Amino acid sequence: MLLRHTTEKEIDRKALTINPVKTCQPIGAMYAALGVHRCLPHSHGSQGCCSYHRSMLTRHFKEPILSSTSSFSEGASVFGGSSNLISAIDTIFTVYDPDVIAVHTTCLSETIGDDMAQIISKAKEEEKIPKNKTVIYCNTPSYIGTHITGYSNQLSAFVNFFSISTPKKRNVVNLVAGWMEPSDMREIKRISRIMEARTILFPDMSDVLDTPLNGKFEMYPSGGATIQEITAIGDSKFTIGLGAYSTENACVKLENKCKVRFEIVEIPIGLKATDRFVISLSRHANVPIPDILTEERGRLVDLIADNSKYFYKKRVALFGDPDTLIPLIEFLLTLDMKPVYVVTGTAGNHFNRSMQELLSEKVSEAKYKSGECADMFQLHQWIKQKSVDLLIGNTYGKYIARDENIPFVRFGFPVTDRPGNNYFPHVGYVGASNLVIKILEKILDHKDRTCHESKVEFQM
């Protein structure tokens, strides 16, 4: 038993976090910045931060993750990191030649009070920033919010630095992607394409973090939203933000700056959330919903109907990030499953309200928790009190799944021990079908392996 120390009885904890369901802001900023073409994320702090984020992202995506660091020393932590950042900017443009450096701060640089705007303008004065190149920044102190906050802050920074409103408006709908997989972004683009909607997806990690193996190492792969696109979103007629936690700030910023109105919908995971996304895109891009999509939806419904008896009242425990948990839980309810335990380290009223709305009537015994001490230890204690039929979450769930012998669907960040996130989307009707199949395989494999011999059936 890997987690043999977890007790059924809940202990009162005021300060202690055991096995977190979150990590810190900078990794989110780094991930978001990778979704912009020829942009190099830069970590303004100690070397470890940058190294950890790169390792974690590499473990998840199985792709090279490039990011530079200010390499703080003890001196820098006393006298400030200004000279480190200025010489870093010089080094980066000389050696790595990105179009944009997206600097994010760390708890260290925030606490010693480095003023990013001032340092960058000094670098400009000293002519360390070549013509047509840009250095932008966002503040991502690790002691506020979580990795999701960092992702959101980085998106806002892109809008803040680049998006411009000109008199020439364009018949384009902006799609601001919340924290999802490159395969999900590819699927969102496919849906937009078959709807013949003119869209700009930003950020876009497809063709950056799921590149083909062609024997070449590309520092800046072909994908990513371009700076021209991020500039042009200020002239679009509408913005759809996918996921409140990761995109709302950027949408608000764009509205304030360029008067582009917006709507926030959930990340389109599951049938209903995809319906809402497709309807929103149809309305704002002024395009009809094509038959191809209706048929994909129909196949999803067919799949659910064929297997509905295996979903009925199955108890599910979930952990992860709010923007994906909310639509995922809604989808489990669509499948007639019972999400009974939910934890996320990312705090916020929106999550609690959504859980209340989704669960209070349908799953009266549901327990959910967000923010401080909402960790895997808490989730495990609940499971020990009354077990579940399925666990859904990132790779850190494998310890609980093993100890408690629960079928386990890997979903979220990071998934470090199974491939597939780069191949099969979870969004859209196709993504929902993928999810249904994944869930069924786990539940039915478990049943076949553990049920009495007499109950093993050839057909289901």
Added chain:
Amino acid sequence: MFLQKRRRQIFVNGVDSFDLIGGIPSLAGSVSQRACSFCGARVVLYPITDALHVVHGPIGCAAYTWDIRGSMSSGSELYRNSFSTDLREKHIVFGGEERLYITLMELINQYSPSAVFVYSTCIVGVIGDDIQSVCSEVNKIKCIPVIPVMVEGFLGTKKDGYKIACDAIMNLIGTDATKKLSLYNINILGDFNLAGELWILAGYYKKIGIQVLSSVTGDGKVKDIQNAHRAALNVVQCSGSMMRLAKKMKEKYNIPFIKVSYFGVEDMSIALYDVANFFQDEKLVENARVLVKNELKNLLPSLEFYRRALFKTKAAIYVGGAFKAISLVKALKLIGVKVVIVGTQTGNVDDYKLLKSICDDGCIIVDDSNPVELSEFIKLTKANLFIGGVKERAIAYKLGLGFCDHNHERKLALAGYEGMANFAKEVYETVNSPVWQFVRQYKVL
């Protein structure tokens, strides 16, 4: 492509004649493969299995070091959990000492550990929490060792963290003397029991007649380490991380030490003979001789196959410590692989001198490299095998190279004779994988 400022950190054997320098801070702005001192201490102490490891700082530092090392345990699994004070903005403003105190009390009540290590982080160093006094207070109340590890990330590289980890271990050593000792005993320093390597080594020593009194830190147990001062000899591997501890134990407890490597047939055998010889008992030496003879009799014929199959292979090595790099060069030679690039994150001038002496002419030797450099070197040398860690793996694969993990995430034991056989097999398997033909011929037509 290569920075002028880094010219003394890149060396072509047989062509250049300067001293290759190491151990200097990374250039700001580089995409360095290095981590920080916090990381160094965390990975060294992490394998102490029955201790609590508590990270005092914002959540990230705890999250990223949660179960990241394939370091195995024969008992407790406590060390594989992630414990954090999860500092928030209010603690940065008003201080986090109280929160640390509450966390430690809650933790000890819950888990009754044998000892607690408390790691500071960058931010804690800046806001000035007095971790030491919190630890000593908890120590007084709970009567178990509560050891502060003052290892703010900005202090330096991983290597600086190793030193601080050694000092933390010194605080634990000598606090118990109840473990039963046999006639001949040693401490193993610097093996981390990745993929169960320590168990292979302990097996060899047992066959020779030598007790492993304590392992620092692979499959480490608090009580064993508390007794470590009673060993006759310290056997030090991975000199980068553990030399300081060996030297300190020599100073304080007068325990001699020898440096060994368990990687590759030659070094493994030397290690066993050196340890056996130390005790000046002919019986032990004879046992070692028999063991080596038997192991080689099994191993060498199987290596012959790989040597023939791999003679055209050119390898690039980029690893953390220089000692590891040196062993890898030797081991690769044994299986017929030519090393064309070798680099480390933490080597020093002397390490690089030694590397120069064992590498062929034309081999590129590099300190603190980065992905852009490494991929250029690979193009230049036409290497077809890369040996490194997680961040290098993805790059190697993108370039269409075979890859062998010689870092925390390796799944196969590479130490000892068994390890050598595993290593040869792994190299052969990856270099000859059928997948690479589709990289060479990327387009269908």
